[in-house]
Amino acid sequence: MTQPWWKDAVVYQIYPRSFKDSNGDGMGDIPGVISKLDYLATLGINVIWLSPVFASPMDDNGYDISDYQDIAPEFGTLADIDRLIAEADARGIKIIMDLVVNHSSDEHPWFVSAKSSKDSPYRDFYIWRQPNADGSLPSDMHSYFGGSMWEFDEVSGEYYFHQFSKKQPDLNWDNPAVHTAVHDMMNWWLDRGVAGFRMDVIDLIGKDVDARIMANGPRLHELIQAMNKATFGPRDALTVGEAWSATPEIAKLYSHPERHELSMVFQFEHITLSFDPVHGKWKPRPFNLVELKAVFNKWQTELAGQGWNSLFWNNHDLPRAVSKYGNDGEYRVRSAKCLATTLHLMQGTPYIYQGEELGMTNVQFPSIEDYQDIETRNLYTERLAAGHSEDEMMAAIYANSRDNARTPMQWDDSAHGGFSTAQPWLGVNPNYPQINAAQNVADEGSIFHHYRKLIALRKAHPVIVDGQFELLLPEHEQIFAYLRQLDGKTLLVASNFSNEAAHAELPEALRLRSGTCLIHNHQAHTGTGEQLSLAPWESFVLSLEELV
Structure with missing residues (x-):
């Protein structure tokens, strides 16, 4: 049997709004990505995971999609995507899109129609419930972004369900019409030339709202198998599901080749080791290497021959690896290389988050006003109201805010780190004159060139892939x-x-x-x-x- 192409691949995640601005509006875009393809080819990666560029009101930076078959104007056009796919392909690089099918934007035409009338053909594309007899909320479940998971619609007198922002209503995967619409859209993208998808919060689509089961619902794997059969399965695509709830046993359900679901999942057990049992990431626990090793060992050994691991330290939602696990001061360069070596020599597909190959660090902006992330802002307000001190919350934000990963890519030591000629949408980390791509590429002993060697080793030594x-x-x-x-x-x-x-x-x-x-x-x-x-x-x- 031929080995799937993605088993020796190395994936590079691009967060487009922070990667490279081509038109001077302070926001990264698709032409900016195209302009840096030679840089990525030099690094040696062969897959780009492109964080969402779909049309969106950007309530959650693109994870609230208002049109699955169009591009947000701030990022470019469909013609730009076509050019990116073609230019990347010419360099031996494939593109996978970041797809959110657990929820849409409340500005998606499906939801606009659903909200307009109970008789809308799209009404059951979403999840609606009557108030309780006493007029109260259908349940007391709390959104991951703060507040209730239920939002009242005055026109119909019903509540709609949203696990994230109220502008991100959950799709109703109990409705077969949702399956058809989503599958058709996915095939449209695959026909356009994308090589697969990163599936955002895919473990939530099988939810049973009334039973309060959100992750790993009773129909989850049935839904993914149907999706596989109808879309990416016959196409030899790369699919990776975001699954915060995954255990090794659950990951085998997703990724065992005989089950025909996904190529692999992102599991986060090594990430959550630093989370407080009660307060989560906003009250970080000290780093413990013995615990970390035990988690990696468990996933490496239990998935061997029965599934496939994704290997990562950071992404667009997580703090910078060298700041969280390494030493971003005296030993920044050495510890960044140490983290890379440790991860890339394991079995699985490695993911590099933009700037990781430069040793980019967390940022400490002086005020909450300098932060743009909706989760950070909402939790700051909510926790202050609950009696937490500002110093406590800012320390937590410095450690774990999603904006740590979203500061603009540091290309050189010119204004705004060479990211843009204008003021960026989010401030650049002030250390960009010392930490940038130009400096790394020019220095053969840099973190960048260490990553190049690691990528080359994976392609040259089968023991790294299959050992x-x-x-x-x-x-x-x-x-x-x-x-x-x-x-x-x-x-x-x-x-x-x-x-x-x-x-x-x-x-x-x-x-x-x-x-x-x-x-x-x-x-x-x-x-x-x-x-x-x-x-x-x-x-x-x-x-x-x-x-x-």
Whole structure:
């Protein structure tokens, strides 16, 4: 059986409004992406995940779609998308679109019609409920963006359901007409040349509102299998589902090839390790390497041969990796390389978020007014009203606001980091004169070139794609080390996740083994020695020679 093309692929996520502005309006756009395709080809990636560019009122930065078959004017036109697909293809790069089918915008024609009359053919495209007998809300469920999940419609006297913003009404996947409309739209994009989809909050489409089951509803996998059969399944597309609720067992349901659902899912167990059990990400817990290793080990071993992992540290919703997991001060460059090596040598498809390959960091804007993210602003207001201090909330925002990832891409040391000739829609991180693409590309020892080497290694060594994973030193509080093994080939990956030197006794079978260093961020190693010793944030990959 032929190996799916995406198994040795490396995906680069672009958040278009923050990537590159081509027309001087302060907002990134599709022509801006096209202008940087040579940069991405040099990096070596072969897939672009394009965050939403569909027509949208931008209540949630494009995750509220008002027309699935048109482009938001601030990003460009359908002709621009066609040109992007063609120009990327000429460089060996595929495009996957970021698709939201759990909900639409309240300005989508479907919802406009649904709201106009109970007799509208689109009324049942959405979820409506009568008030309770006492006039109260249908239920007390709270939106992920704050407030109730129910919004009253005065015209019909009913409530419509929304898990996110009130401007993002949930689609009713109990209605077969919704399936047909969504499938037709997906095929329209696939016919246009996209190579697949990143499926936003896909684990929510099987919801049972009355039973209060949001994620992993009873019909979820039936719905995805029908979608696969009707759209991307026969086309050898790449599909990745966002599934905050996924466990390894659930991920196998999504991604086992015999089930004909998705290529893989994004699971977030390693991300939520830093979340407070009660207050979530807004009250971060200290980083714990032993816990992190256990989570990665679980996913690497339990999905082996039965599913497929997506590998990522950050995305448009998460803080910058080097600030969250590394050291964004003295050891920024070394720790960014350490994080990259540790992740890219595992089994799965790696995802690079724009600027990650430069070691871009979190930002600390002085005021809440400097932030644009709806989640950040809403939670700030809500938590202050509940008695949390401003200092407490700003500290949480500095650590975990989605705007950390959304500050404009830092291209060079010119005004606004070379992102735009105008004032950007969101402020540029003030460290852009020191951290930018021009500086990275020019320096052969940069983070950018380290990523280039990692991508090349994945394409050159089948053991990285298909090898067995074995965690070493699971209880060591500084060292993350593991083996990858396939057909007699063994790779040792060793990283020090701390600001101090680290030492450990190696298992007997690995001592005094000679080998070839495939990549390092501090010094090349020619063998294992009696003991594993690593400088602060040092990492390396050693291809071990066979024992005679």
